[in-house]
Amino acid sequence: MKVLNSPTIRRMPTYLHKLQRMRLEGKSHVSSTELADYMNIEPIVVRKDIALTGISGQRRVGYEVNELIRYIKQYLGWEQVISATLIGAGALGTALLGYDDFTSYGLNIESVFDRDPMKVGHEIRGREVYDISTLESRLQLAPPQIAIICVGNSAAQQVADRLINVGVKYIWNFANVSLKTPPGVIVQREVIAGGFALLSVKLKMSRSGEAGIERVQEE
Amino acid sequence: MKVLNSPTIRRMPTYLHKLQRMRLEGKSHVSSTELADYMNIEPIVVRKDIALTGISGQRRVGYEVNELIRYIKQYLGWEQVISATLIGAGALGTALLGYDDFTSYGLNIESVFDRDPMKVGHEIRGREVYDISTLESRLQLAPPQIAIICVGNSAAQQVADRLINVGVKYIWNFANVSLKTPPGVIVQREVIAGGFALLSVKLKMSRSGEAGIERVQEE
Numbered sequence: 001m002k003v004l005n006s007p008t009i010r011r012m013p014t015y016l017h018k019l020q021r022m023r024l025e026g027k028s029h030v031s032s033t034e035l036a037d038y039m040n041i042e043p044i045v046v047r048k049d050i051a052l053t054g055i056s057g058q059r060r061v062g063y064e065v066n067e068l069i070r071y072i073k074q075y076l077g078w079e080q081v082i083s084a085t086l087i088g089a090g091a092l093g094t095a096l097l098g099y100d101d102f103t104s105y106g107l108n109i110e111s112v113f114d115r116d117p118m119k120v121g122h123e124i125r126g127r128e129v130y131d132i133s134t135l136e137s138r139l140q141l142a143p144p145q146i147a148i149i150c151v152g153n154s155a156a157q158q159v160a161d162r163l164i165n166v167g168v169k170y171i172w173n174f175a176n177v178s179l180k181t182p183p184g185v186i187v188q189r190e191v192i193a194g195g196f197a198l199l200s201v202k203l204k205m206s207r208s209g210e211a212g213i214e215r216v217q218e219e
Numbered sequence: 220m221k222v223l224n225s226p227t228i229r230r231m232p233t234y235l236h237k238l239q240r241m242r243l244e245g246k247s248h249v250s251s252t253e254l255a256d257y258m259n260i261e262p263i264v265v266r267k268d269i270a271l272t273g274i275s276g277q278r279r280v281g282y283e284v285n286e287l288i289r290y291i292k293q294y295l296g297w298e299q300v301i302s303a304t305l306i307g308a309g310a311l312g313t314a315l316l317g318y319d320d321f322t323s324y325g326l327n328i329e330s331v332f333d334r335d336p337m338k339v340g341h342e343i344r345g346r347e348v349y350d351i352s353t354l355e356s357r358l359q360l361a362p363p364q365i366a367i368i369c370v371g372n373s374a375a376q377q378v379a380d381r382l383i384n385v386g387v388k389y390i391w392n393f394a395n396v397s398l399k400t401p402p403g404v405i406v407q408r409e410v411i412a413g414g415f416a417l418l419s420v421k422l423k424m425s426r427s428g429e430a431g432i433e434r435v436q437e438e
Binding site: 007011077095188201 | 223296426
């Protein structure tokens, strides 16, 4: 069984966000200290994270911005476009459609489905919302690589079953349920309360007066 | 400097979600295997996670559901109510206001602010939206423990400054910016693309035919 270093992988989009902004600002090089300041973590953690991508840093001048962007994208598999469908055009789905960075990360949300007649046929953030009843007919010839599930908890399993039926193998699940899926289907469950749990532990630590609370490293 | 085990802490709300459902179903005990199945991780990881809360498991009958709920809540500091304000009642803010589990986690969003005149004075998910210009007058006497920032990237730093000015010390930041804050203020930055990065790495691993992809453990 492969073990992924999930904190490192979770940090990668943030590095990328910063690096792409630096590129726009015309900066050619970046040091691990600069990235550490931005991320509010220790430089040693940054160097370890970046080493995982396989790039070799130059001690004096730091990393070349363009090269580091390329290595991170390669590490994440983001140098190719990843096709996706989004199910559920409610508040959360709408928020995801407005997430600017996805395009530069290679995520292409090709289709959006909902069951609400008030939404079907209308555009949300520039995309037409399709009737969920047309999911099979629209997706089965060329299923997207990823499905993003943003429907209510009670509908999530049924939606997942239908997606898997048309050949979707990767599910990014924002519903607060544990999906039952056959072998070979990978589910990434997004638990929004996870970040709240982290913040709560930090809050609790400072309430109880534990030392070093001003810099809490997550590993 | 304190090092937090963030994957474990991120999993805690999911355990809690499952345990609270089990309690509703009248179940008194749970085994680590049962929790592992639900989480789609290995039982040994579950046992390590749970050991961190300080509970002592009983090998034969598993953990007592009520007791485990209590220990997890205590570990996260969720046995007390945590007061919060939410800034930005757009799609993401609306989605967070609809997150059912927050109440049972002790998160009490006492106030919601926005600058949009179309929203101010109206209710979103049962809460009145206040004008952002009243932030200081409404919060400064009794600042909430946590501020949840859901405004656009360009407004986030200014909003954070104002919150810190009235005495907020903990910020859950959903804007895609690195906030500059004085010492003593803790920011939890929520990067929605982090989960997408994890899913992408799993997708890439299976594309390249790496073994063991059907169970990828995150640590």
